[in-house]
Amino acid sequence: MITVDFTVNGERVKLDVSESARLVDLLRETLGLTGTKEGCAVGECGACTVIVNGKAVCSCITLAAGLNGANVITIEGVSKNGELDDIQQAILDHHALQCGFCTPGIVMSAKALLDANPNPTTEEIQQAIAGNLCRCTGYQQVIDAIADAAERRAVQE
Amino acid sequence: MHQLQYACPTTLNECLLLMKEAGAEAMPYAGGTDVMIHLRERASCVQNIRLLVDLAKLEPLHGIRLENGMIHLGAMTTHAEAAASVLLHEHAPFLAAAAATVGSQQIRNTGTIGGNVCNGSPAADTASPLTALYAEAVVASASGTRNVPVPKLYGRNGVELAPGELVTEFVFPSFAGWKTSFIKLGRRKALAISRMNVAAALELQDDGTISSARIAPGCVFRSPDRVHEAEELLIGKAPSRALFAEAGQLSSEEMIRRTGVRWSTAYKQPVLEALVERALLQAAGLPLEE
Numbered sequence: 370m371i372t373v374d375f376t377v378n379g380e381r382v383k384l385d386v387s388e389s390a391r392l393v394d395l396l397r398e399t400l401g402l403t404g405t406k407e408g409c410a411v412g413e414c415g416a417c418t419v420i421v422n423g424k425a426v427c428s429c430i431t432l433a434a435g436l437n438g439a440n441v442i443t444i445e446g447v448s449k450n451g452e453l454d455d456i457q458q459a460i461l462d463h464h465a466l467q468c469g470f471c472t473p474g475i476v477m478s479a480k481a482l483l484d485a486n487p488n489p490t491t492e493e494i495q496q497a498i499a500g501n502l503c504r505c506t507g508y509q510q511v512i513d514a515i516a517d518a519a520e521r522r523a524v525q526e
Numbered sequence: 527m528h529q530l531q532y533a534c535p536t537t538l539n540e541c542l543l544l545m546k547e548a549g550a551e552a553m554p555y556a557g558g559t560d561v562m563i564h565l566r567e568r569a570s571c572v573q574n575i576r577l578l579v580d581l582a583k584l585e586p587l588h589g590i591r592l593e594n595g596m597i598h599l600g601a602m603t604t605h606a607e608a609a610a611s612v613l614l615h616e617h618a619p620f621l622a623a624a625a626a627t628v629g630s631q632q633i634r635n636t637g638t639i640g641g642n643v644c645n646g647s648p649a650a651d652t653a654s655p656l657t658a659l660y661a662e663a664v665v666a667s668a669s670g671t672r673n674v675p676v677p678k679l680y681g682r683n684g685v686e687l688a689p690g691e692l693v694t695e696f697v698f699p700s701f702a703g704w705k706t707s708f709i710k711l712g713r714r715k716a717l718a719i720s721r722m723n724v725a726a727a728l729e730l731q732d733d734g735t736i737s738s739a740r741i742a743p744g745c746v747f748r749s750p751d752r753v754h755e756a757e758e759l760l761i762g763k764a765p766s767r768a769l770f771a772e773a774g775q776l777s778s779e780e781m782i783r784r785t786g787v788r789w790s791t792a793y794k795q796p797v798l799e800a801l802v803e804r805a806l807l808q809a810a811g812l813p814l815e816e
């Protein structure tokens with residue numbers, strides 16, 4: 370076992386983890402944050418996407434032991450005071466989800482994009498979610514929703 | 527599998543001593559995008575590993591800098607960092623372009639160029655531009671450092687570093703002023719033969735003729751390498767579709783000469799010819815379609 374000391378959704382967490390533990394297991398099993406989904410387990414589908422130090426990563430291929438000092442944001446850390454954030458609301462408004470399995474990952478990829486690049490082109494949006502597979506929507510609604518969320522954010526500022 | 531240990535050394539010295547002590551039982555851990563999957567699949571390359579040595583905190587392995595006309599690219603540079611690097615866009619644009627095609631945003635955010643090369647897959651996308659750039663890997667161990675040209679890192683079973691060895695950086699001359707391109711085919715999970723890529727670089731004289739050329743196809747030879755005859759064909763000539771088509775043919779002839787005719791040749795030959803032609807057209811700024 371090894372101790373990791375890091376931040377999850379703004380709260381400091383200090384835990385003993387197995388040396389080979391993956392971040393997705395630590396989130397789902399140890400911390401009970403089951404919003405992060407596991408699909409393929411090999412970095413292909415993006416269902417397990419979380420934000421580590423501002424960057425979208427696949428938590429299924431992230432070693433928990435390496436997270437000392439890291440700042441992790443999961444889907445549970447996106448809404449504020451029970452209110453959906455702009456990306457989540459736009460996804461609802463654009464009917465950009467059906468079964469919803471891919472949605473937490475897509476929200477995290479979109480958030481990482483918009484936090485770094487508030488005014489992305491359609492191509493940049495496509496790039497940002499190219500690692501998030503969705504079997505239901507066909508992506509167009511998702512892209513529209515993210516573009517709309519960018520606009521909503523800009524209007525609020 | 528053995529119980530794994532994990533270490534995250536903060537200085538290169540500490541790291542190299544650790545690796546020396548653990549010998550063949552130690553495995554460097556960069557972004558983990560290959561290692562985590564090998565661990566999950568209990569692949570043979572991780573069977574005897576007892577210690578993961580996380581390279582994240584090693585300062586000398588990070589960053590890209592220009593020094594005396596040479597680019598020093600830290601092994602821990604992520605694909606996302608390389609793709610966005612202003613320095614690379616000026617001095618080795620096709621390397622930035624190759625990094626931008628790797629996996630997805632999530633993979634580019636964690637996967638590194640050092641890991642891409644050291645994983646030893648013939649389909650490693652950044653290995654082709656590094657080969658075209660004559661890049662050398664700086665290989666460090668507790669007993670010193672050696673510089674190894676990227677293609678020479680490869681042995682029979684992919685990249686063969688000795689126990690205790692680590693790649694700290696890649697060093698290559700600036701290609702500012704060259705016209706470069708990188709194109710690739712296919713997706714990762716598809717058959718290996720459909721993962722071919724080509725990195726090309728052309729240096730043009732004032733009269734428009736080609737003075738130097740580099741063509742490095744990936745996933746064609748056992749290890750990344752250049753196609754010399756095709757390169758030589760171009761010297762002193764003006765860029766044209768016919769010339770580049772001929773370079774494509776010479777490339778596939780060289781492939782057959784070096785790897786023999788295999789079941790995959792019927793597929794690879796026309797694809798390599800087309801990829802080489804297109805890479806050269808793109809580098810020279812000629813339209814891809816007639």
Ligand SMILES: Cc1cc2nc3c(=O)[nH]c(=O)nc-3n(C[C@H](O)[C@H](O)[C@H](O)COP(=O)(O)OP(=O)(O)OC[C@H]3O[C@@H](n4cnc5c(N)ncnc54)[C@H](O)[C@@H]3O)c2cc1C
Nearest residue numbers: 412556557558559560561629637638641642644650651693
């Ligand atoms: C979904 C997915 C898509 C992918 N798509 C692509 C693609 O399009 N193109 C492509 O080329 N690759 C692709 N890959 C493969 C992989 O992401 C890349 O090879 C990546 O660059 C590996 O880097 P890493 O830092 O994650 O390496 P790691 O997994 O950390 O390491 C890989 C190997 O290299 C060794 N190593 C790492 N750094 C060093 C060093 N400095 N010195 C010595 N040894 C070292 C490790 O010990 C290990 O054996 C993909 C992977 C996934 C999961």
Ligand code: FES
Nearest residue numbers: 408409410415429
């Ligand atoms: S579960 Fe992590 S990418 Fe699919």
Ligand code: FES
Nearest residue numbers: 467471503504505
């Ligand atoms: S909504 Fe079902 S997978 Fe995307």
